Amino acid sequence: MSISRRRFLQGFGATAGSAALAACAGPSASDDAGPGPTSASPTAPGTTEPAGANPGGSSTDGTLVVITLAGGNDALNTVVPVSSDLYRSLRGPLALDPGTTHDIGEGFGLHPALVRSKALWDGGQLAVVHGVGFDGLDRSHFHCMDVWQAAGTSFATGWIGRWLDTSGTDPLDAVVVGRGVPLLARGERRSAAVVPTGPFALPGDPNLRRHLTELVAADGSRAPLSAAVARSTADLLAVVDTVSPVVADSTADGSDLTARLATVASLIEADLPTRVFATELDGFDTHAAQPAQHEALLAELDTALGAFVGRMGDRPVTVLVYSEFGRRVAPNASDGTDHGQAGTILLAGHVRGGHHGDPPPLDGLLEGDLATTVDYRSVYGGLLEGVLGVPATDVLDGAPAPLALI
């Protein structure tokens, strides 16, 4: 979308307008966003509506937590088509034993390590979106990750960054827990604040703070990168006092995903203005010796997710878990898998629990890969509208219809 339209919407009071739009969306927003046959209607096992679900409308004051699984998560062994004989024959030695997976219906089971996720599923707090990808999944980590994070024609900004550009001016609107700002959280005029899991407080000297404030004062003569440096320090001054006591009290211990999500939880409980959090879990590029490595990673994800969603209780917090691609169906000779195409998205917390999307057929592989049946932008659109309460088109140009995920 051009700059001028974005600025027009800002001046028009975009937030108010988009809340009205989102309330009209409702359940008529189709689940069937892919080219395949009718998708499975969302089903949660059990007959009661999950706590926190809101199928008749959308929450526009929700919080989104984005977890990027870096490396290409093997979706086929995460949400496993256990009732399929083809799965067993094609996967060979990497096929998981159905007796060890956790049944989630429709012929699928969760990887054995996903114990807490299974509990979330039973409580209606887990959703699975099958067959997610995009046209042009070319098995390159870096290109595919850029596409997922940019979600647009230019790789200069990310989708959350563009949401930041239209959503206001508070430097805490989006927070990355980790080390640097990923592309997804970089906008044109501002980017997410970054908070580490460790202590986050300015050195004590009050004179220093004064000098730093002068240092980062507006200076039109600065070159663009110099201005960016000044901006990062100015943002630090703006957020550190708010964040410092919260992080100091946080139960985060260590630097693993559980610690990062514990920091997110503390920040959410402090009722800060933050609407989007983002963090990452690395290591999913399992070209060799996959079984043990994949199990360890899914266990780390499962532990962190279970603890986090449990702690969030009734708060409208939605977790998005995605990866840059799935992996090839057949194993390689190193007891691992090579890069594939479509993957599976997990959503946890305040979600419309159950199956979404359209499982790619194992007898319809594309060059040995699972075919894409759902465009990833329809997932993003569903979250932009259902969690953040903004029209998908504010951020995503020419995207397919949003999925009703919340």
Added chain:
Amino acid sequence: MPPTSTADEERRDVAHLLRRAGFGATAAAVDALARDGYEAAVDAVCQPLTSTVADPGADAVALPVFDTAGYLAARDGTPAERRAANLQAGNEQRALVLWSIERMAGADHPLRDKLALLWHDHFATSIEKVRIAELMYIQYRTLLDLGGGRFDDLVHAIARDPAMLIWLDGRESSATAPNENFSRELLELFTLGHQSAAARSVDGDHDDHGGGVGGVGDHGTTQPYTETDVAEAARALTGWTIDPGGAGAVLRPARFDSGTKRVLGTTGPLGLDEIVSITTSNPACAPHVVARLWSRLARPAGPQDEVVVELAERYASDLDSAALLRSLFLHPEFRSDATRTGLVKTPVEYVVGIHRTLGTTPTVASLLVLRGLGQIPFAPPDVSGWTANEGWLSTASALLRLQFAVALDPGAALDEIRSAPPQDRPAAVARLLGVDAWGPATTEALQAAADDPRGLLTVALVAPEHVLN
């Protein structure tokens, strides 16, 4: 203060050269090198790339002691032995990182290690998976020794490098089921580049605030290689393993796919040597490699940018990396304002730069801030290397730089600031840190802090002009 004469301009350019072609230098070193003008300075800086002239400063740093045999034996032993092995691996890694940082801080000819670091970023291999510090040292030695030579010789050596064989699973790859990891990254990252990278500058186009992307659109350029090329090259790269006797990499004929392959238009019973020759002689290779080097030495650019195309034309003919660097530093664009303000210091450049200008020795504190900022030598986050520019800027990194600036021991440098009258201290600290000039806001902040030399130094260390390279 902006230069007021040609001599001042030349000195400013030499300071810029010493930052980019190294890790910065003391004011006295800049003065000395600037005496004979910029071109002579380029010659002096580049000459050690193609000579065996000793580097007393770098060589004075003691090599870490590796006990690889002991580590491997313990790794397969009892739980207690395995724990000891992990501890040993960690110690050797730390020693190796400190060794490399001390070399960079103390080198008389820092371009060698600077180029080795850039190649390390290019062929990004991580000790996190390789585990054996000695193998990472061997790879770094290869980058040091061959980095200024022909690019294809360098790729030949890296393709056989034991650390690389572990990192990208080359040693797992056999004729019965080839592993595509190394093959893909060889084409996508090391030699030809990916088509989407050709359509944009490195790390997005921060110069363009008009909402569009600079350069040719994705749909206008063709991919230099296909998935079939990746798969076929993988077949040609099968069979290599690491000789347990310590002779490096060895080809095992039984694991090698000796059949006919077709890669990038060449057909035959191709092996590793042929794949390296085919990829490095492909027209996409020179622009891709030149774009990466220009982007890290000058400012972000893609393979189709004018300067890159110009430099790549010569590079394509001889793949001579030392000659490329010389042409790059002599190119008028290298000394433009856009280039001078075009790069953020990487964490290593920032920390080592402070050590060089203040004359302090790297310590464990230096390693800790490198870890916090996200750049530990020998441990890049993934095979595409480290981020750049805006990627290094965040609230978290701003805080880390500030904490480092507050905590460091400036040694004798503080006296230099103190000895100047307060109104001259901002200029004194600019000269001390090798910064050309402070902008208006920075000048005001420094003048306000001038009565407190240590506080003044802290503010200067985190000022945008110093955080930029």
